[in-house]
Amino acid sequence: xxxxxxxxxEQAARHSYGKLIAWLAARxxxxxxxxxxxxxxxxxxxATWPGQGVPLAPEAWLLAAARRRLIDMARRRRTxxxxxDRLLLSLEEAxxxxxxxxxxxxxxxxxxFACAHPAIDPAVRSPLMLxxxxxxxxxxxxxxxxxxxxxxxxxxxxxKRRIHDAGIPFRLPQPEDLPARLDAVLEAIYAAFAxxxxxxxxxxxxxxxxxxxxxxxxxxxxxxxxxxxxxLGLLALMLHAASRSAARRDGGGYxxxxxxxxxxxxxxxxxxxxALLRRASRLGRVGRFQLxxxxxxxxxxxxxxxRTDWAAIVELYDGLLALTGxxxxxxxxxxxxxxxxxxxxxxAALDGxxxxxxxxxxxxxxxxxxxxxxxLGQGEAADAAYxxxxxxxxxxxxxxxxxxxxxxLPRG
Amino acid sequence: xxxxLLIYSNEQENAAMPQAEMQQWVGAFxxxxxxxxxxxxxxxxxxxxxxxxxxxVRISGGKTQTLDGPFAETREQLGGxxxxxxxxxxxxxxWAARCPGAQRGSIEVRPVWAM
Numbered sequence: 227x228x229x230x231x232x233x234x235x236e237q238a239a240r241h242s243y244g245k246l247i248a249w250l251a252a253r254x255x256x257x258x259x260x261x262x263x264x265x266x267x268x269x270x271x272x273a274t275w276p277g278q279g280v281p282l283a284p285e286a287w288l289l290a291a292a293r294r295r296l297i298d299m300a301r302r303r304r305t306x307x308x309x310x311d312r313l314l315l316s317l318e319e320a321x322x323x324x325x326x327x328x329x330x331x332x333x334x335x336x337x338x339f340a341c342a343h344p345a346i347d348p349a350v351r352s353p354l355m356l357x358x359x360x361x362x363x364x365x366x367x368x369x370x371x372x373x374x375x376x377x378x379x380x381x382x383x384x385x386k387r388r389i390h391d392a393g394i395p396f397r398l399p400q401p402e403d404l405p406a407r408l409d410a411v412l413e414a415i416y417a418a419f420a421x422x423x424x425x426x427x428x429x430x431x432x433x434x435x436x437x438x439x440x441x442x443x444x445x446x447x448x449x450x451x452x453x454x455x456x457x458l459g460l461l462a463l464m465l466h467a468a469s470r471s472a473a474r475r476d477g478g479g480y481x482x483x484x485x486x487x488x489x490x491x492x493x494x495x496x497x498x499x500x501a502l503l504r505r506a507s508r509l510g511r512v513g514r515f516q517l518x519x520x521x522x523x524x525x526x527x528x529x530x531x532x533r534t535d536w537a538a539i540v541e542l543y544d545g546l547l548a549l550t551g552x553x554x555x556x557x558x559x560x561x562x563x564x565x566x567x568x569x570x571x572x573x574a575a576l577d578g579x580x581x582x583x584x585x586x587x588x589x590x591x592x593x594x595x596x597x598x599x600x601x602l603g604q605g606e607a608a609d610a611a612y613x614x615x616x617x618x619x620x621x622x623x624x625x626x627x628x629x630x631x632x633x634x635l636p637r638g
Numbered sequence: 639x640x641x642x643l644l645i646y647s648n649e650q651e652n653a654a655m656p657q658a659e660m661q662q663w664v665g666a667f668x669x670x671x672x673x674x675x676x677x678x679x680x681x682x683x684x685x686x687x688x689x690x691x692x693x694x695v696r697i698s699g700g701k702t703q704t705l706d707g708p709f710a711e712t713r714e715q716l717g718g719x720x721x722x723x724x725x726x727x728x729x730x731x732x733w734a735a736r737c738p739g740a741q742r743g744s745i746e747v748r749p750v751w752a753m
Contacts, residue, residue, distance in 0.1 A: 345727060393639040393749050395726035403728075 231275035235268060238284040244359035244446070245330050246289055248337035250296060252396040255340075257358050257386040259299060260292070267291035289330050334359055335450040336396040338443075341385075342410040343394045350385045351410065352417040357382055359446070360439050370421045370436050408451075412460050412515060415443045419464050424621070437468055448502070458506035459516030462499040466522035469495035480623040488529035496526050517546045521558075536565035553582045554590070561594050569601040589618040593628060605635045640681065640723050640750035641730040646714040647743025649688050666738035674722060674733070685718040714743050721750070 243264070250260035267288045281287040341355040353371060356362040368378035388394070399407040422436030444461035451457045473490035474481050503523055506516050521542045528534050543559035546552070556579050564572025576595055585591045596611035612632035619625050655663065667685075674680035689708040696703050708715065717739070724730050727747070734745040 343727075345731075391749060393641070393727040393730070395728050397726075397728075399728070400732075 229276055231272065231280055234275060234280040234284055235271050238271075238288060239268060239361060242285040242288065242330070243361040244334040244337060245332050246285070246292060247358055247361075248333040248396065249289065249330055250292055251358075252333055252336065254296075255390045255394065255396065257389055258383070259296060261358075261361075263292040263295040263299070264288070266295050285330055332450070333396065334446055336398060338411050338414075338447065339399060339407055340389055340394050340396050342407070342414045343389075344407075344410065345392055345394055346385055346388065347381075348410075348413075350381045351414040352421070353378060353382060354385045355411075355414050355443065356418055356436075356439060358386075359443060362439065366432055366435075369432050408454065408456065411447065412456055415440055415447065416460060416464075416515070418443065419467075423467065434471070437464075437471070440464060441468060453509060455506040455509040455511045456513040456515050458502045458509075459513060459519045462502040462506065462519035463515050463522060465495045465499035465502070466519060466526055468492070469499065469526065475623070478623060480621075480627040482627070483525060484534075491526065491529055493529070496529065499523065499526070512545070514546065514549055517542055517549065521546075534565070536562050540566055553579055553585055554588075557585075557588075557591050557594055561598075564598055564601075569598045573598040573602065587618060589615050592618065596628075597631070600631070600635055603636075605637070608632075608635055639726060639730075639752070640721060641727075642748045642750060643720040643722065643730070643734050643737060643739075644716055644746040644748060645718045645720075645737065645739035645743065646746065647717055647739060648713060649690075649715050649717070652717075652742070653688075663738065663742075670736065670738055671720075673736075674720060679722045679724055679733075680720065681723055682721040683719060686716060688717075689715040717743075 246264050246267075247257065247260050250263060251257045254260070270291050271284070271288060275281070337358055338355060341358055342351045346354065353364075353367045356367050357364065364379040364382055365375040367382075368375040371378065373381075398404075419437060419440035422433045422438075422440060425433040441461070441464050444457070444464050447457045448454075448461050469492040470483070470486060470490075472492070473486040473488075474483070499519065500523060503516065503519050506519075521539055524535055524539050524542065539562045540559060543555060543562055546555045547559055557576065560572045560575035560579070562572075563575050573595070576591070576598065579585060579591070592611050592615035596608045596615055599605075599608035599611055609632060612628055612635075616625060616628050616632070619628060652660075671680070671683060674683075692708040694705040694707065694709050696705075720737070722730065722733060724733065727749075730747050730749075734740060734747050737745050739745055
């Protein structure tokens with residue numbers, strides 16, 4: 227399968243898919259039709275490129291083929307719908323424009339804003355972006371988001387129909403809407419990353435693939451919005467986390483951050499993340515993703531200094547907590563506090579959160595509690611907390627890790 | 639694209655509004671209607687009489703049933719609508735947010751089926 231034609235088609239798919247969809251769907255707002263047309267164009271490419279050779283401009287070739295297909299579809303519909311006349315005309319106008327500019331303009335950012343539009347269900351924004359911008363199959367996305375392929379397929383179809391029917395625009399938001407709308411795009415990319423990241427054993431290829439795809443989306447976003455500090459912060463955060471992919475597993479076993487060997491962290495990814503974070507901080511607008519990335523940066527420093535600056539991490543979590551008020555942040559802060567002021571202080575901070583009903587079903591809360599109780603020598607309470615954490619953990623590798631911790635408790 | 643902005647609010651609460659406030663409210667709607675007209679996007683609009691004035695008709699088993707009252711009893715009732723012609727949903731949403739009805743109830747934004 228790795229003939230030059232296949233490789234060229236694969237590369238064009240990787241680099242141009244979202245650009246071509248964004249361009250083809252911009253005027254009609256019909257993502258599904260654009261996807262169909264483009265997939266036929268790829269099929270045509272694989273049929274003709276091996277024999278005739280790869281064209282000099284594969285992207286333009288694919289666009290022309292997909293455009294022809296869209297125009298054919300519009301012509302066929304024209305007998306039924308007069309509205310298609312307008313569509314046909316706008317497609318031809320757009321084609322002339324693209325030819326005059328000598329290339330396909332990059333409108334992926336507009337596509338991303340359409341996918342993360344407030345009128346789209348937040349739960350489907352991330353899958354929609356993975357499909358429309360990167361061309362991922364519904365079945366692949368479904369596996370990672372833990373729903374059946376049929377359900378995911380339906381959700382995606384519905385979301386695309388909604389973009390079309392509700393008239394969700396393919397354009398950049400008004401300046402006054404931009405911060406909120408950009409947050410939604412960042413959240414959707416981060417949700418894709420997080421869905422891929424929940425794999426402590428690191429054995430699921432699809433999940434690892436999704437981590438790489440989310441990083442790719444983050445790169446696209448920073449290319450298109452080079453002066454948005456939070457976009458840079460998100461990419462830095464993802465790269466820092468991804469730099470530890472190899473180190474967080476040990477032959478199918480889960481290795482927590484504190485026990486990881488920094489020599490196994492990916493230095494290239496760390497360097498890139500640090501550079502991004504510096505660029506972001508020069509822009510002078512702090513935000514959630516930059517602070518989260520800064521926490522990861524403080525952890526990464528252990529590779530060079532041999533120690534972790536927990537006081538700095540507590541301070542960063544203070545900032546994050548003030549910004550987000552998130553209980554998850556508060557748990558992480560309590561864990562960091564235990565390192566600077568002792569396990570009792572950390573536990574007291576966790577006790578302060580006990581009123582939050584959502585935490586009763588949140589595994590990291592119980593795991594953190596169990597660890598701090600164990601350190602304070604409260605074996606029985608620690609054992610109970612481990613039991614709660616274990617009941618909430620679905621991943622076998624993380625379960626084995628918790629069981630090993632639990633087994634280490636002194637028996638009274 | 640054409641969108642209908644359906645204005646929902648609680649009629650009981652509206653009825654209990656003091657006179658001066660009601661006048662302000664009606665004035666705000668008049669100003670909003672004028673703004674839509676000035677932007678040249680207003681296609682139609684109407685204010686509806688209360689749901690208590692509604693009669694609902696349906697044919698069941700070949701027989702016409704006429705019911706006193708609205709189609710469904712809800713906390714907020716349809717009180718009026720604007721039909722506007724704007725480029726996309728963002729424009730429609732931004733006009734909906736400016737509608738005085740959004741202050742006291744909610745505006746449902748529905749695209750019109752293009753014929």
